[in-house]
Amino acid sequence: MSANPQDKDTMVTLAMVxxxxxxxxxxxxxxSRLFVVAEKNAIKGEIDTTERVAENLKPVAEVNAGKVATGPVVRSGKEIYEGLCVNCHGAGVLGAPKAGNKADWAPRLAKGFDTLLDHATNGFNAMPAKGGDPTLTKADLEKAITFMLEKSGLKKK
Ligand code: HEC
Incomplete structure (x- = not known):
């Protein structure tokens, strides 16, 4: 069975179609795949942007949070004394007046509380300024001195 030329043409046309x-x-x-991929990338781009914005804001938020968390810590005189002053004033290191020793502190207090505060703030002989902790405030030093005086049976006048 031989295909006639017309049939062959039809076949070729059909094959071509x-x-x-x-x-x-x-x-x-x-x-269509291209669109799907493009769309996915677009969505991904949005997510990336959102993440990047969040990332960019992060340090600011962290700094603020840090500030809130580490804001001025209010400590009692006892806490400040035990955290620092005790190192010298506990045992009388370098001739420091001992906390709890009235004889050590009475002549000091006789100079006036303001003088003691001034010496504690700015240093006095072997007494380092602010006991060596520059972050201590005036109120901190007042509290710590008052604590040491009271421990020695003396009262801030
Ligand atoms: C490194 C040791 C050291 C530390 C820490 C220290 N002191 Fe002193 N402090 C001394 C010495 C030594 C003296 C005595 C100085 C003198 O009379 O020559 C002294 C004296 C003082 C006086 C008496 C000053 C005067 O005019 O007689 C006060 C008040 C005082 N200290 C407060 C403090 C407070 C408050 C702290 C803690 C925040 C502190 N000190 C931490 C060593 C220290």
């Missing part, structure tokens, strides 16, 4: 259809389908498929 079919080929074109397959090609078209492939193109449509690829283009």
């Amino acid at each position: 079919l080929g074109a259809l397959v090609l078209l389908a492939a193109v449509i498929f690829l283009v």
Whole structure:
């Protein structure tokens, strides 16, 4: 059975149409894929941007949080004394007046509380300024001195 030329032509045309259809389908498929990928990237880009904005804001938020958390810590005279002053004033290191020893502190207090505060703030002989902790405030020093005086049975006048 030999195909007549007309049939052959029809076959070729059919094959070409079919080929074109397959090609078209492939193109449509690829283009649609392209859109899906593009869309995904767009969404991803949005997420990235959101994350980046959050990231950019983070340090600021952390600094603020840090400030809130480490704001001026209010400590009692006892706490300040035990955290620092005790190192010298506990045992009388370098001739420091001993906390709890009235004889050590009475002549000091006789100079006036303001003088003691001034010496504690700015240093006095072997007494380092602020006991060596520059972060201590005037109120901190007042409290610590008052604590040492009271421990020695004396009262701030
Ligand atoms: C490194 C040791 C040391 C530390 C820490 C220290 N002191 Fe003193 N302090 C001394 C010495 C030594 C003297 C005595 C100085 C003198 O009379 O020559 C003294 C004296 C003083 C006096 C008496 C000053 C005067 O005019 O007689 C006060 C008040 C005082 N200290 C407060 C404090 C307070 C408050 C702290 C803690 C925040 C502190 N000191 C931490 C060593 C220290």
